[in-house]
Amino acid sequence: MAEKTVSAEQLAQKMREVSVAEFFEKNRHLLGYENPTKSLITIIKEAVDNSLDATNEGGILPDIKVSVKEVGVDRFRIIAEDNGPGVIEEKIPLAFGKLLYGSKFHRLRQSRGTQGIGISGAILYSQLTTGKHAVVTSSTGKEIHSVELLIDVTKNDPLIVSHKEEKNPDKWHGIRIEMEAEGRYIEGKQSVLEFLKQTAVANPYAKIIYDGPSGKTTFDRVVNELPIQPKEIKPHPYGVELGILRRMLANTQARNMVGFLTTEFSRVGRSSAEQMLQLAKLDNKKPKDIVHDEAERLHKAIQMVKLVSPPTDCLSPMGEKIIEEGMKKEVEAEFFVAVTRPPAVYRGNPFQIEVGLAYGGKLPADSGAQLYRFANRVPLLYHQSDCATHEATVDTDWRRYGFSQSSGQLPQGPLVILIHFASVYVPYTSEGKQAIADYPEIIKEMKLALQEAGRQLSIYVRQKNKRKEAQLRRDLFERYIPELAESLEKLTDEKKEKIIEGLEKIVKKGVKTDETGNKKEPEAAGK
Amino acid sequence: MLRLTKQETKKNLKQLGSNVLDQIKHEKNPALDVPIRTLSNVKYDPKSKMITMGEGLAKRYFFNIGHVRKFVQTIEAAAVAKELIDVGKHLSLRETFYRMKRTLPNSNINLVDEQEESNAAIEDLELITDASRELLHINANKLGSVAGKVVIEDKGDTIDWSKLGSGGWAIPSNVEDIIFKKVDAKFVIYLEKAAEWERLHEDRVWEKLNCIIISSQGQATRGIRRLLQRLHMEYKLPVYILVDGDPWGAYIYSVIKYGSISLAHISQELAIPGAKMLGLTAEDVVKYGLQKHLIKFEEVDVKRLEQVKNYDWFKDHKEWQKQFKLWKELNGKVELAALSSKGITFISDKYIPDKIKNKEWLD
Numbered sequence: 001m002a003e004k005t006v007s008a009e010q011l012a013q014k015m016r017e018v019s020v021a022e023f024f025e026k027n028r029h030l031l032g033y034e035n036p037t038k039s040l041i042t043i044i045k046e047a048v049d050n051s052l053d054a055t056n057e058g059g060i061l062p063d064i065k066v067s068v069k070e071v072g073v074d075r076f077r078i079i080a081e082d083n084g085p086g087v088i089e090e091k092i093p094l095a096f097g098k099l100l101y102g103s104k105f106h107r108l109r110q111s112r113g114t115q116g117i118g119i120s121g122a123i124l125y126s127q128l129t130t131g132k133h134a135v136v137t138s139s140t141g142k143e144i145h146s147v148e149l150l151i152d153v154t155k156n157d158p159l160i161v162s163h164k165e166e167k168n169p170d171k172w173h174g175i176r177i178e179m180e181a182e183g184r185y186i187e188g189k190q191s192v193l194e195f196l197k198q199t200a201v202a203n204p205y206a207k208i209i210y211d212g213p214s215g216k217t218t219f220d221r222v223v224n225e226l227p228i229q230p231k232e233i234k235p236h237p238y239g240v241e242l243g244i245l246r247r248m249l250a251n252t253q254a255r256n257m258v259g260f261l262t263t264e265f266s267r268v269g270r271s272s273a274e275q276m277l278q279l280a281k282l283d284n285k286k287p288k289d290i291v292h293d294e295a296e297r298l299h300k301a302i303q304m305v306k307l308v309s310p311p312t313d314c315l316s317p318m319g320e321k322i323i324e325e326g327m328k329k330e331v332e333a334e335f336f337v338a339v340t341r342p343p344a345v346y347r348g349n350p351f352q353i354e355v356g357l358a359y360g361g362k363l364p365a366d367s368g369a370q371l372y373r374f375a376n377r378v379p380l381l382y383h384q385s386d387c388a389t390h391e392a393t394v395d396t397d398w399r400r401y402g403f404s405q406s407s408g409q410l411p412q413g414p415l416v417i418l419i420h421f422a423s424v425y426v427p428y429t430s431e432g433k434q435a436i437a438d439y440p441e442i443i444k445e446m447k448l449a450l451q452e453a454g455r456q457l458s459i460y461v462r463q464k465n466k467r468k469e470a471q472l473r474r475d476l477f478e479r480y481i482p483e484l485a486e487s488l489e490k491l492t493d494e495k496k497e498k499i500i501e502g503l504e505k506i507v508k509k510g511v512k513t514d515e516t517g518n519k520k521e522p523e524a525a526g527k
Numbered sequence: 528m529l530r531l532t533k534q535e536t537k538k539n540l541k542q543l544g545s546n547v548l549d550q551i552k553h554e555k556n557p558a559l560d561v562p563i564r565t566l567s568n569v570k571y572d573p574k575s576k577m578i579t580m581g582e583g584l585a586k587r588y589f590f591n592i593g594h595v596r597k598f599v600q601t602i603e604a605a606a607v608a609k610e611l612i613d614v615g616k617h618l619s620l621r622e623t624f625y626r627m628k629r630t631l632p633n634s635n636i637n638l639v640d641e642q643e644e645s646n647a648a649i650e651d652l653e654l655i656t657d658a659s660r661e662l663l664h665i666n667a668n669k670l671g672s673v674a675g676k677v678v679i680e681d682k683g684d685t686i687d688w689s690k691l692g693s694g695g696w697a698i699p700s701n702v703e704d705i706i707f708k709k710v711d712a713k714f715v716i717y718l719e720k721a722a723e724w725e726r727l728h729e730d731r732v733w734e735k736l737n738c739i740i741i742s743s744q745g746q747a748t749r750g751i752r753r754l755l756q757r758l759h760m761e762y763k764l765p766v767y768i769l770v771d772g773d774p775w776g777a778y779i780y781s782v783i784k785y786g787s788i789s790l791a792h793i794s795q796e797l798a799i800p801g802a803k804m805l806g807l808t809a810e811d812v813v814k815y816g817l818q819k820h821l822i823k824f825e826e827v828d829v830k831r832l833e834q835v836k837n838y839d840w841f842k843d844h845k846e847w848q849k850q851f852k853l854w855k856e857l858n859g860k861v862e863l864a865a866l867s868s869k870g871i872t873f874i875s876d877k878y879i880p881d882k883i884k885n886k887e888w889l890d
Contacts, residue, residue, distance in 0.1 A: 473592050479631045480595050483638060484557075487599060490606035491544035502551040506590065509554055 020099045021124060021156040024117070028128070031121045032382075032432045036074060039125060040183030041195050041381065044068070046118035047080035047177055048199060049378055052206060053112045054084030054175070056226060062206040068185065068192060070213050075130065076183045081176040086140040096120055096136045096177070097149045097158020110230040110316050110424050112378050122179070124151050129182035133161045137176040144168045185213050190381045193217065197330050198372055198379035202318060202420065204326040222329050227316045233424065234266040236310035237302045239348020246295050249287045260287040267308045276301045310350045312343035314424050318377065323356040323418065331416050333358035335460045338418075339453045346441040351423035353442070355449035356416075357457050360464075363414035369393075369403075371410060372418040373436075375426045380434050387435035389419040392446035401458035402465065419446060477507060531658050533612065539656040540609045540663075547589075547602065557589040559601060562654045562792065569791040571839035576800035578786035578840065600639060600648040601655070603627050608652065611664035620646055623665050654792055660700075660749070667700035671751045672721065674728050675739030676711040688739070695728060698741070700750040702757065710762050711737070716805075716879065717755060718742040719770040719779055723863045723874065730875035736883075739764070747783055749790070752797040755783065759799050766799050767883065772807035773860030774832040777841075777850070780804045785840045803888040805879065807861050809853030815869060815878075821859030828860065846889055 024031055032042035044066055055062035060083060067079040087095050094101050099120045123134045127150055137146045148161035187193055196210050200219035207221040240248075254260035261273035268276075277284060279301035282294055290298070318326070323338035338356040345351070356372075363370075373380040373389045384390050390410075398404075398411035405411040427437040436442065485499035531539070543559075550557040561584065562568070568583035589598045607626050611618060618626060624645040629638050639645045653659055660667070672695035677688040681699075685708065688696050716738055718724045724742030727733070733740050739758065743751050758764050768783060770776030784802040786794030812818060824832070835841060836851040854860075866874045882888065 476592055477590060477595060479634055479636065480589070480599050483629075483631060484589060484599050484602060487603040487606045488544055488547060491602065491609055492541060492548055494544075494548055499548070499551060502554075503589075506551070506554050506556065 019154055019156040021151055021153045024099060024121060024124060025128060025153050028121075028125060030430065030432060031117060031125075032434070033121075033125045034432075036182055036184035037186055037190070038382065039129075039181065040068070040076060040078075040185060041190070041192055043078055043122040043125065043179070043181060043183075044080065044192050045195060045378070046122045047078075048196070048208075049112040050119050051080065051082035051084055051175070052199075052203060052377070055082060055206075056229070058085035059226060059229075060084060061221065061224065061226060062203070064206060064208045065211070066192075066196065066208065067211040068213060069211075070185065071180060074182055074184055075180060076185065077178070077180050079176065079178045081174060083172075083174040086138045086173045086175055088140055089138075089145050092136055092138055092145060092147050093149055093158035093160055096123055096134070096147075097151050097160075099124070099151075099156055110314060110376055110422055112376050119177070120151065122181075123149070123177075124153070126179040126181040127151060130180045132180050134177060134179040137178075139168050139173050141171050141173040142168060144172065187214070195379055195381055198374070198381075199377075201326040201330045201372065201418070202374050202377040202379065204322060204329055220329070222325050223322060227318070227322075230316040230424075231311075231313045233311055233314040233350075234264060236267055236345070236348035236350075237261075237265045237307065238345075239425075240265075240299075240302070242296060242299045245299055246290075246292070249290050249295060252287050254287055256284045257282060257287055257290075258284050266310050272305050272307060275305050279304055309345045310348060312350045312352070315343055315350055315352045315422050317352045317354055317422050318420055320354075323354060323420070327356050327358045327416065327418060331358040332362040333414070333416065334360035335457065337453050337456045337460075339449045339456075341445050341449045344441060344445050346427070346439040349423055349425045349427075351421060351442065351445070353445040353449045354418075354420040354422070355446070355453045356418035356420075357453045358416040358418075359457055359461065360414050363416065365414040366412075368410045368412055369415035369417050372416060374418070374420040375428075375433070375436060376422055377420070378433075380436075382432070382434040383429070384435070386429055388438040388442050389421070389436060389446060391438050392443050392450060393417055393419070395443070396447055396450045396454065398454065401454040402461040417450070419449070421446075474507070481507075531662055533662070536656065536658040536662045537609065537612055539658060540605050540612075543605050543652075543655060544602070556591075557598070559587040559598065559655060560584045561587050561601075561651050564650065564654070564789050564791070566788050569788050571785065573843075576785060576840075577794045577798045578788065578791045579794055580791040596638075597648070597651075600627065600644060601651050603638060604645065604648040604652045605656070608649075608663040608665065617664045617666050619666050619668060620649070621668075623649065650789065659793065659796075661703060667748055667750065669697040669699050669750075670748050671698045671741065671743040672696065672724055672728075673698055673739065673741045673754070674724075675715075675733040676709075676737070677707065677739060678709040680706040680708055689733070693725075693728065695724070698748075698750050698754055700748065702750050702754045705754075705757075707757075707761065710758070710764075712739045712762075712764060713737050714765040714767060714883070715739045715741060715755060715758055717747070717751075717766060717768045717783065717802075718863070719745065719776060720863055723769065726867075726872075727875055727879075730872050732875045732879065735875075736880065746779055749797065752783060752799075755802075756797055756799050759801060766802040767805045767879075767888065768802055769805050769863060769879075770807070771860060771862045772809065772812065773828060773854070774835045774851075775828075776807070776860075777847075778831075778835050781835075781838070781840060803890050805882045805888050807863060807866075808889065809850050809857060812857060812861055815866070817861050817865050817868070818857075820861055820865040820868060821857060822861070823859045829855075850889070 033039040048064060051064050052062055063083045065081045069077050071077045096119060099117050126134055133148045133150045135146060135148050137144060144166040146164040150159040150161060152159050192212060196208055196219060200208055205221060205223040205226055208219040210217045248264055252260050252264055254263055257277055258270060258273045261268045261276060262270060280297040282298060317340050320338040320340050324336045327336050336358050341353045343350050343352045371384060371390060371393060373387055393410055394408055403411035403413045421436055427439060429435040429437050481500055481503045485496045488494060488499050489496040547557045562580060563583040563585050568581040569578050570581055572579050587598050588594045604627060607623055621642060624639060624642040627639050627645050649660060649665055673688055674695040675688050679686050686696060721742050721744045724740055727740050741751060755766055759766050768780050770779050783799055786798040832851060832854060841847045866878055
């Protein structure tokens with residue numbers, strides 16, 4: 001026993017800081033790199049997300065090229081290029097070679113990326129599986145910079161291998177990333193192609209050219225307008241957690257508490273701020289002097305004061321028309337309907353739900369409906385059954401809208417269900433960003449949107465079924481007409497042909513529907 | 528129902544056809560008025576002690592996906608009947624089914640798929656034309672036997688019911704044209720089971736008790752019921768009924784006595800309100816110690832018991848309600864055959880004579 005004892009001092013010698021990069025190197029599944037198939041999709045997703053965000057912010061209609069080519073056993077070269085505003089020379093190494101570095105983490109605004117992990121995480125994965133450096137080429141319209149870089153994992157810092165500068169006579173601007181990584185290429189429901197297809201559905205203003213192992217696919221632009229740029233907002237106090245509140249108190253420029261509450265949050269006016277302080281039994285002192293107990297009282301008090309919901313101009317929904325256009329372009333169906341709900345709030349975060357339905361056409365009629373899930377226009381391909389979208393869809397009674405459905409299952413039929421969750425903050429169930437958490441407010445909004453779209457679809461489905469039934473009915477009568485004529489001829493000696501003629505006349509004229517209905521005669525009972 | 532002549536029957540059949548033709552000429556959705564043959568459209572008349580048919584009519588349309596099949600079946604049944612009358616031949620229900628059966632062009636649909644369908648079409652046709660099945664030249668199978676000191680004439684042949692060996696005379700579906708030459712009997716015994724009839728016949732009960740014995744196998748057919756009724760009406764013979772002790776037996780008894788639900792329109796020609804039930808009663812079980820022969824009720828038996836108990840003709844009948852209550856307590860049924868446990872000829876020598884002598888019956 002004694003020889004194995006380790007003293008606290010010895011233990012302390014072994015303790016050291018872990019860098020973010022080192023952490024994710026060991027826990028790459030948290031970033032979506034748990035298996036070779038998914039890893040390949042994740043790399044493309046990170047690149048395309050960045051390209052769409054960058055072009056949107058730059059007010060440029062996106063032209064995105066993605067190339068995936070096999071270069072060895074389970075090894076692929078991936079190239080992604082956009083026509084965005086580019087990244088300036090000095091920021092290239094940090095933006096691509098350091099995790100948790102970026103422009104999106106410290107603001108509250110609807111965008112695809114949020115944390116500054118995505119693309120540098122992809123480069124980290126590439127380096128981890130192949131040992132090779134990545135090449136980032138960027139231009140803002142002036143000269144072109146090509147940087148070969150690696151990530152120093154222990155320090156979470158970029159290592160520049162080489163840096164070239166070239167002339168740019170064509171005034172190209174944008175970013176091009178090239179890397180090699182381990183992966184496995186498949187086609188089907190969870191694949192690069194499906195990811196890009198769904199991306200095209202949700203972003204019909206983007207043109208995406210994909211050059212994959214089995215050939216080229218072009219997803220055309222069908223809308224020539226960019227979505228409205230969402231505005232940045234201050235956090236709404238209802239959604240602020242205690243730890244964040246304390247950090248904000250420490251960092252604020254405000255000189256007193258009323259100033260802090262009214263400037264750092266949205267929807268807090270002077271009287272609301274004073275009410276909070278009163279409830280928390282706090283003086284209007286310096287925010288930096290607030291101690292832990294006081295912060296806790298304030299955090300509780302905030303929830304008790306009635307506040308207006310957060311502003312919603314930070315949201316950029318796709319809109320019903322765009323959803324329909326996007327679906328029409330990539331889904332071979334006969335009927336499309338979309339519903340955009342008014343904005344709502346969960347935990348102080350504004351969000352908006354949109355639903356699109358595509359029905360019939362070439363969609364398979366004998367299998368379950370397909371669910372297209374989007375968070376801020378980004379397709380979610382994995383962990384469908386953990387996602388709020390799935391829960392809301394399964395909880396909706398689709399039998400009301402003319403579909404069969406077993407309990408706990410998606411409806412059956414030729415149906416694609418699209419659900420878009422737009423928010424300044426998407427509550428993913430994990431770092432892999434594949435499933436939306438099931439807050440009751442979110443489920444409720446999703447169900448309302450599904451129900452409204454379902455109602456509209458059911459009108460169409462019912463009319464279609466009616467037409468089909470009418471046809472079946474006509475066919476049925478057509479079969480029995482000669483039979484009746486034959487029997488009547490035997491009974492009355494009237495000519496068969498004449499009887500048929502008379503009956504056909506009635507068919508042409510149309511029969512009152514209440515007489516042709518489905519009502520059955522009561523069956524004879526007993527003997 | 529009136530007894531139609533052959534000419535009237537033919538006229539009514541043609542009338543049915545020309546009605547449909549008229550509607551077609553006027554470009555109307557052809558419709559037939561079919562009296563409804565369900566419990567909802569029958570009434571029990573306590574005065575006449577008969578089940579009678581209500582006024583309820585159902586419209587049966589040709590241009591109605593739920594009706595079209597039955598509509599054509601009814602017209603086809605009429606066409607077959609007219610043909611039979613024209614050529615002076617008869618068909619059985621089974622043969623009529625094949626006569627009506629044909630496949631619709633460009634389909635795998637048959638005009639009739641099962642005999643039940645053609646049977647129902649014929650029953651509807653009887654109601655529409657006021658002509659019974661026999662008048663339409665369609666016969667049911669012979670079913671049931673009879674024996675007794677009776678001489679009849681059928682189609683010119685003279686038949687003595689006491690001289691037909693072990694089988695007795697098989698009762699045809701149409702007994703309308705039978706002429707009774709001699710009837711030497713004091714009453715009639717009807718038995719639900721052919722096996723018990725054979726027991727009584729072997730024991731020559733008809734001779735010993737001077738009666739007529741008639742059986743069916745299960746529910747009594749129209750021919751048997753009409754024969755019972757004629758003997759009861761024309762010769763004033765009491766009719767005694769022997770059925771198994773269970774709700775099904777109770778219903779067989781009530782059909783003979785009051786009429787049936789599906790043939791309520793011809794109760795007048797079939798019902799025998801004076802018929803009495805000898806057994807098996809619930810009291811018999813106790814009196815003759817048959818408890819150990821009880822066959823435990825299954826769910827369907829219990830359900831049927833509740834149903835029968837609530838029929839109008841039983842509902843206010845105190846003695847029958849007592850029976851149903853006792854059967855429910857016994858929670859089992861007893862077959863007539865169980866009486867043989869008391870002795871081979873117990874039913875013939877003891878059970879029946881005692882019951883009749885002591886007037887131990889349910890009315």
